[in-house]
Amino acid sequence: MPCWPKRGRRLLQPIAKATEAAPAKINLALHVTGRRGDGYHLLDSLVAFADIADRVTVEPAAEMSLDVTGPRAAGVPADARNLVWKAAALSGAPPVAITLEKHLPAAAGIGGGSSDAAATLRALERLGLASLPDPADLLELGADLPVCLSPRAVRMEGIGETLSPVPPLPPLWCLLVNPGVALSTPAVFAALETRENPGLRGHMPVGAGAFCAWLAGQRNDLEPPALRLAPVIRDVLAALAAQPGCALARMSGSGATCFGLFPAEAPARAAAAALSRAEPGWWVAAGRLA
Ligand SMILES: C[C@@](CO)(OP(=O)(O)O)[C@H](O)COP(=O)(O)OP(=O)(O)OC[C@H]1O[C@@H](n2ccc(N)nc2=O)[C@H](O)[C@@H]1O
Ligand SMILES: Nc1ncnc2c1ncn2[C@@H]1O[C@H](COP(=O)(O)OP(=O)(O)O)[C@@H](O)[C@H]1O
CATH class of the missing domain: 3.30.230.10 (Ribosomal Protein S5; domain 2)
Known part of the structure:
Protein backbone atom coordinates (compact mmCIF):
# COMPACT_ATOMS: atom_id res chain seq x y z
CA MET A 1 0.00 0.00 0.00
CA ILE A 159 12.57 -5.77 33.01
CA GLY A 160 12.88 -3.10 30.32
CA GLU A 161 9.34 -1.73 29.97
CA THR A 162 9.49 1.27 32.32
CA LEU A 163 11.18 4.19 30.60
CA SER A 164 11.62 7.63 32.16
CA PRO A 165 13.27 10.76 30.80
CA VAL A 166 16.69 11.94 31.95
CA PRO A 167 18.35 15.34 31.51
CA PRO A 168 20.17 15.75 28.17
CA LEU A 169 23.55 13.97 28.18
CA PRO A 170 26.66 16.18 28.05
CA PRO A 171 28.61 16.03 24.77
CA LEU A 172 30.48 12.72 24.93
CA TRP A 173 32.13 10.38 22.43
CA CYS A 174 32.28 6.68 22.98
CA LEU A 175 34.61 3.96 21.83
CA LEU A 176 32.99 0.53 21.51
CA VAL A 177 35.25 -2.52 21.64
CA ASN A 178 34.25 -6.17 21.30
CA PRO A 179 36.89 -8.90 21.59
CA GLY A 180 35.02 -11.28 19.28
CA VAL A 181 33.44 -13.41 21.99
CA ALA A 182 29.66 -13.90 21.72
CA LEU A 183 28.05 -14.03 25.17
CA SER A 184 24.60 -15.51 25.77
CA THR A 185 22.41 -13.08 27.75
CA PRO A 186 20.63 -15.87 29.75
CA ALA A 187 24.01 -17.44 30.61
CA VAL A 188 25.31 -14.15 32.01
CA PHE A 189 22.15 -13.53 34.09
CA ALA A 190 22.34 -17.14 35.34
CA ALA A 191 25.95 -16.60 36.50
CA LEU A 192 24.99 -13.60 38.71
CA GLU A 193 26.00 -14.09 42.33
CA THR A 194 23.76 -11.39 43.84
CA ARG A 195 20.41 -10.47 42.35
CA GLU A 196 19.22 -7.86 44.84
CA ASN A 197 21.45 -4.85 44.51
CA PRO A 198 20.85 -1.11 45.02
CA GLY A 199 19.52 0.93 42.08
CA LEU A 200 21.10 4.00 40.48
CA ARG A 201 22.32 6.45 43.14
CA GLY A 202 21.88 10.23 43.24
CA HIS A 203 21.00 12.62 40.41
CA MET A 204 22.59 12.74 36.99
CA PRO A 205 24.78 15.88 36.76
CA VAL A 206 24.79 17.99 33.60
CA GLY A 207 28.48 18.74 32.77
CA ALA A 208 30.73 16.09 31.17
CA GLY A 209 33.27 15.90 34.02
CA ALA A 210 30.68 15.70 36.79
CA PHE A 211 28.58 13.27 34.73
CA CYS A 212 31.50 10.86 34.21
CA ALA A 213 32.43 11.09 37.93
CA TRP A 214 28.81 10.31 38.89
CA LEU A 215 28.70 7.44 36.40
CA ALA A 216 31.93 6.00 37.81
CA GLY A 217 30.04 5.59 41.10
CA GLN A 218 27.39 3.42 39.37
CA ARG A 219 27.91 -0.16 38.12
CA ASN A 220 27.19 -2.82 35.57
CA ASP A 221 26.17 -5.74 37.79
CA LEU A 222 26.50 -8.10 34.82
CA GLU A 223 30.23 -7.30 34.47
CA PRO A 224 31.49 -9.75 37.16
CA PRO A 225 29.56 -12.78 35.78
CA ALA A 226 30.49 -11.87 32.20
CA LEU A 227 34.16 -11.59 33.23
CA ARG A 228 34.00 -15.10 34.69
CA LEU A 229 32.54 -16.43 31.42
CA ALA A 230 34.86 -14.42 29.15
CA PRO A 231 38.04 -13.31 30.97
CA VAL A 232 39.23 -11.43 27.85
CA ILE A 233 36.77 -8.66 28.84
CA ARG A 234 39.28 -7.68 31.55
CA ASP A 235 41.87 -7.00 28.80
CA VAL A 236 39.34 -4.90 26.86
CA LEU A 237 38.49 -2.80 29.92
CA ALA A 238 42.18 -2.30 30.74
CA ALA A 239 42.99 -1.34 27.15
CA LEU A 240 40.15 1.22 27.08
CA ALA A 241 41.02 2.71 30.49
CA ALA A 242 44.66 3.15 29.37
CA GLN A 243 43.71 5.36 26.39
CA PRO A 244 44.54 9.06 26.83
CA GLY A 245 41.34 11.07 27.39
CA CYS A 246 39.21 8.08 28.44
CA ALA A 247 37.08 9.19 31.41
CA LEU A 248 35.39 5.84 32.09
CA ALA A 249 35.57 2.26 30.81
CA ARG A 250 32.73 -0.22 31.43
CA MET A 251 30.94 -3.19 29.85
CA SER A 252 27.54 -2.68 28.15
CA GLY A 253 24.57 -5.00 28.78
CA SER A 254 25.48 -8.65 29.17
CA GLY A 255 28.71 -8.09 27.20
CA ALA A 256 31.12 -8.66 25.83
CA THR A 257 31.22 -5.18 24.21
CA CYS A 258 32.81 -2.54 26.44
CA PHE A 259 32.71 1.21 26.03
CA GLY A 260 35.09 4.04 26.83
CA LEU A 261 33.70 7.55 27.32
CA PHE A 262 35.65 10.54 26.03
CA PRO A 263 34.70 14.20 26.64
CA ALA A 264 36.50 15.15 23.40
CA GLU A 265 36.30 13.67 19.90
CA ALA A 266 39.97 13.68 18.84
CA PRO A 267 41.21 11.44 21.70
CA ALA A 268 38.30 9.03 21.02
CA ARG A 269 39.28 8.79 17.33
CA ALA A 270 42.98 8.44 18.24
CA ALA A 271 42.16 5.67 20.72
CA ALA A 272 40.09 3.86 18.05
CA ALA A 273 43.05 3.95 15.67
CA ALA A 274 45.50 2.83 18.36
CA LEU A 275 43.33 -0.08 19.54
CA SER A 276 42.59 -1.24 15.97
CA ARG A 277 46.35 -1.37 15.32
CA ALA A 278 47.15 -3.12 18.61
CA GLU A 279 44.28 -5.66 18.44
CA PRO A 280 43.33 -6.28 14.81
CA GLY A 281 41.01 -9.13 15.86
CA TRP A 282 38.81 -6.85 17.99
CA TRP A 283 35.83 -4.90 16.67
CA VAL A 284 36.48 -1.21 17.39
CA ALA A 285 34.17 1.72 16.57
CA ALA A 286 34.04 5.35 17.75
CA GLY A 287 30.94 7.56 17.71
CA ARG A 288 28.93 10.30 19.36
CA LEU A 289 26.69 9.46 22.31
CA ALA A 290 23.02 10.51 22.15
C1 LIG B 1 20.86 -7.36 29.38
C2 LIG B 1 20.25 -6.32 28.47
C3 LIG B 1 20.31 -4.93 29.17
O1 LIG B 1 19.82 -3.91 28.33
O2 LIG B 1 20.90 -6.13 27.22
P1 LIG B 1 21.76 -7.08 26.20
O3 LIG B 1 22.90 -7.68 26.90
O4 LIG B 1 20.83 -8.11 25.65
O5 LIG B 1 22.19 -6.12 25.10
C4 LIG B 1 18.74 -6.64 28.20
O6 LIG B 1 18.00 -6.60 29.39
C5 LIG B 1 18.48 -7.96 27.53
O7 LIG B 1 17.42 -7.77 26.67
P2 LIG B 1 17.09 -8.85 25.51
O8 LIG B 1 18.36 -9.31 24.88
O9 LIG B 1 16.04 -8.22 24.64
O10 LIG B 1 16.53 -10.01 26.40
P3 LIG B 1 15.37 -11.08 26.13
O11 LIG B 1 15.53 -11.63 24.76
O12 LIG B 1 14.05 -10.52 26.54
O13 LIG B 1 15.77 -12.16 27.22
C6 LIG B 1 16.83 -13.07 27.05
C7 LIG B 1 17.07 -13.73 28.39
O14 LIG B 1 17.78 -12.82 29.25
C8 LIG B 1 17.33 -12.91 30.58
N1 LIG B 1 16.79 -11.61 31.00
C9 LIG B 1 16.60 -10.61 30.10
C10 LIG B 1 16.14 -9.39 30.52
C11 LIG B 1 15.86 -9.21 31.89
N2 LIG B 1 15.39 -8.04 32.35
N3 LIG B 1 16.03 -10.23 32.76
C12 LIG B 1 16.51 -11.42 32.34
O15 LIG B 1 16.69 -12.33 33.15
C13 LIG B 1 16.31 -14.03 30.60
O16 LIG B 1 17.02 -15.22 30.91
C14 LIG B 1 15.83 -14.08 29.17
O17 LIG B 1 15.36 -15.36 28.83
N1 LIG C 1 18.72 -8.58 13.61
C1 LIG C 1 19.52 -9.37 14.35
N2 LIG C 1 20.81 -9.03 14.55
C2 LIG C 1 21.60 -9.81 15.33
N3 LIG C 1 21.20 -10.94 15.93
C3 LIG C 1 19.92 -11.31 15.76
C4 LIG C 1 19.04 -10.55 14.98
N4 LIG C 1 17.84 -11.15 15.02
C5 LIG C 1 17.96 -12.24 15.79
N5 LIG C 1 19.21 -12.36 16.24
C6 LIG C 1 19.68 -13.40 17.17
O1 LIG C 1 19.71 -12.79 18.46
C7 LIG C 1 20.87 -13.14 19.18
C8 LIG C 1 21.27 -11.96 20.08
O2 LIG C 1 21.74 -10.93 19.25
P1 LIG C 1 21.74 -9.36 19.66
O3 LIG C 1 20.38 -8.81 19.63
O4 LIG C 1 22.75 -8.71 18.78
O5 LIG C 1 22.28 -9.48 21.17
P2 LIG C 1 22.58 -8.40 22.28
O6 LIG C 1 21.27 -7.85 22.71
O7 LIG C 1 23.29 -9.15 23.37
O8 LIG C 1 23.49 -7.36 21.67
C9 LIG C 1 21.91 -13.51 18.13
O9 LIG C 1 22.72 -14.55 18.58
C10 LIG C 1 21.09 -13.89 16.88
O10 LIG C 1 21.02 -15.29 16.71
Missing part, protein backbone atom coordinates in the same frame (compact mmCIF):
# COMPACT_ATOMS: atom_id res chain seq x y z
CA PRO A 2 1.63 3.29 -1.03
CA CYS A 3 1.83 6.08 1.48
CA TRP A 4 1.02 9.61 0.33
CA PRO A 5 2.74 12.08 2.62
CA LYS A 6 0.55 15.09 3.44
CA ARG A 7 2.79 18.11 2.95
CA GLY A 8 1.02 21.30 1.94
CA ARG A 9 -1.62 20.67 -0.73
CA ARG A 10 0.67 19.08 -3.31
CA LEU A 11 0.43 15.36 -3.94
CA LEU A 12 3.96 13.98 -3.59
CA GLN A 13 5.39 10.71 -4.89
CA PRO A 14 4.54 7.71 -2.71
CA ILE A 15 7.38 6.61 -0.44
CA ALA A 16 8.59 3.42 -2.11
CA LYS A 17 11.05 2.41 0.58
CA ALA A 18 12.24 3.61 3.96
CA THR A 19 15.69 3.28 5.50
CA GLU A 20 16.25 3.65 9.23
CA ALA A 21 19.45 3.60 11.28
CA ALA A 22 19.50 1.04 14.10
CA PRO A 23 21.96 2.56 16.57
CA ALA A 24 23.99 0.65 19.14
CA LYS A 25 22.38 0.64 22.60
CA ILE A 26 24.77 1.28 25.47
CA ASN A 27 23.93 0.54 29.11
CA LEU A 28 26.00 3.34 30.69
CA ALA A 29 25.03 1.79 34.03
CA LEU A 30 23.11 -1.46 34.58
CA HIS A 31 22.02 -2.37 38.10
CA VAL A 32 20.22 -5.67 38.73
CA THR A 33 17.82 -4.94 41.58
CA GLY A 34 15.78 -8.15 41.90
CA ARG A 35 14.22 -11.10 40.14
CA ARG A 36 10.57 -11.71 39.20
CA GLY A 37 8.77 -14.99 39.78
CA ASP A 38 9.13 -15.85 36.08
CA GLY A 39 12.94 -15.59 36.31
CA TYR A 40 13.31 -12.23 34.54
CA HIS A 41 15.52 -9.76 36.37
CA LEU A 42 14.53 -6.27 37.49
CA LEU A 43 16.89 -3.64 36.17
CA ASP A 44 17.75 -0.01 36.82
CA SER A 45 19.75 1.17 33.84
CA LEU A 46 20.86 4.42 32.25
CA VAL A 47 20.64 3.67 28.53
CA ALA A 48 22.13 5.76 25.73
CA PHE A 49 22.72 5.26 22.00
CA ALA A 50 25.72 5.84 19.74
CA ASP A 51 25.75 6.90 16.10
CA ILE A 52 27.31 3.54 15.27
CA ALA A 53 24.50 1.63 13.63
CA ASP A 54 23.02 -1.10 11.47
CA ARG A 55 20.77 0.06 8.61
CA VAL A 56 17.34 -1.36 7.88
CA THR A 57 15.57 -0.77 4.55
CA VAL A 58 11.93 -1.79 4.15
CA GLU A 59 9.80 -1.79 1.00
CA PRO A 60 6.39 -3.22 0.15
CA ALA A 61 6.59 -6.63 -1.58
CA ALA A 62 4.43 -9.54 -2.72
CA GLU A 63 5.85 -11.74 0.04
CA MET A 64 8.08 -11.39 3.11
CA SER A 65 11.80 -11.58 2.47
CA LEU A 66 15.00 -10.67 4.30
CA ASP A 67 18.46 -10.03 2.93
CA VAL A 68 21.23 -9.67 5.52
CA THR A 69 24.28 -7.83 4.18
CA GLY A 70 27.22 -5.82 5.54
CA PRO A 71 30.47 -6.56 7.37
CA ARG A 72 28.81 -8.27 10.39
CA ALA A 73 26.22 -10.36 8.50
CA ALA A 74 27.91 -13.72 9.18
CA GLY A 75 25.88 -15.89 11.55
CA VAL A 76 22.87 -13.57 11.67
CA PRO A 77 19.69 -15.47 10.71
CA ALA A 78 18.18 -14.33 7.40
CA ASP A 79 14.72 -15.80 7.96
CA ALA A 80 11.75 -15.69 10.37
CA ARG A 81 14.14 -16.17 13.35
CA ASN A 82 15.49 -12.66 12.80
CA LEU A 83 14.01 -10.00 15.07
CA VAL A 84 13.33 -7.69 12.10
CA TRP A 85 11.09 -10.38 10.59
CA LYS A 86 9.41 -11.01 13.94
CA ALA A 87 8.80 -7.27 14.39
CA ALA A 88 7.26 -6.94 10.92
CA ALA A 89 5.02 -9.95 11.61
CA LEU A 90 3.94 -8.58 14.99
CA SER A 91 3.12 -5.17 13.48
CA GLY A 92 0.38 -6.65 11.28
CA ALA A 93 1.81 -4.88 8.21
CA PRO A 94 1.37 -6.41 4.74
CA PRO A 95 4.41 -8.32 3.34
CA VAL A 96 7.63 -6.36 2.95
CA ALA A 97 11.14 -6.94 1.64
CA ILE A 98 13.70 -6.07 4.32
CA THR A 99 17.39 -5.44 3.79
CA LEU A 100 19.42 -5.49 6.99
CA GLU A 101 22.94 -4.09 6.73
CA LYS A 102 24.82 -5.39 9.77
CA HIS A 103 27.65 -3.28 11.18
CA LEU A 104 27.15 -4.16 14.87
CA PRO A 105 28.39 -7.49 16.27
CA ALA A 106 25.61 -9.88 17.35
CA ALA A 107 25.13 -11.24 20.87
CA ALA A 108 27.33 -8.41 22.05
CA GLY A 109 25.42 -6.48 24.76
CA ILE A 110 24.64 -3.54 22.46
CA GLY A 111 21.13 -4.65 21.53
CA GLY A 112 21.80 -5.05 17.81
CA GLY A 113 18.84 -7.32 17.12
CA SER A 114 16.48 -5.23 19.25
CA SER A 115 17.60 -1.99 17.60
CA ASP A 116 17.14 -3.59 14.15
CA ALA A 117 13.61 -4.68 15.10
CA ALA A 118 12.76 -1.21 16.40
CA ALA A 119 14.16 0.38 13.21
CA THR A 120 11.92 -1.94 11.18
CA LEU A 121 8.87 -0.74 13.10
CA ARG A 122 9.85 2.92 12.53
CA ALA A 123 10.31 2.22 8.81
CA LEU A 124 6.90 0.50 8.59
CA GLU A 125 5.34 3.52 10.27
CA ARG A 126 7.04 5.93 7.82
CA LEU A 127 5.73 3.84 4.92
CA GLY A 128 2.23 4.07 6.38
CA LEU A 129 2.05 0.27 6.68
CA ALA A 130 1.71 0.04 10.48
CA SER A 131 1.36 2.38 13.41
CA LEU A 132 4.06 2.59 16.06
CA PRO A 133 3.20 0.25 18.93
CA ASP A 134 3.18 1.08 22.61
CA PRO A 135 6.77 0.35 23.75
CA ALA A 136 5.62 -1.98 26.55
CA ASP A 137 3.76 -4.13 23.98
CA LEU A 138 7.13 -5.01 22.43
CA LEU A 139 8.40 -6.95 25.45
CA GLU A 140 7.35 -10.21 23.80
CA LEU A 141 10.09 -9.58 21.21
CA GLY A 142 12.71 -8.90 23.89
CA ALA A 143 13.33 -6.87 27.03
CA ASP A 144 15.49 -4.40 25.06
CA LEU A 145 12.83 -3.65 22.43
CA PRO A 146 10.90 -0.90 24.26
CA VAL A 147 13.99 1.25 24.86
CA CYS A 148 15.13 0.89 21.24
CA LEU A 149 11.84 2.15 19.75
CA SER A 150 12.79 5.82 20.34
CA PRO A 151 16.58 5.65 20.59
CA ARG A 152 17.60 8.39 22.99
CA ALA A 153 19.06 8.48 26.52
CA VAL A 154 16.56 7.27 29.14
CA ARG A 155 16.38 5.48 32.46
CA MET A 156 15.10 1.93 31.98
CA GLU A 157 13.49 -0.04 34.82
CA GLY A 158 11.28 -3.08 35.36
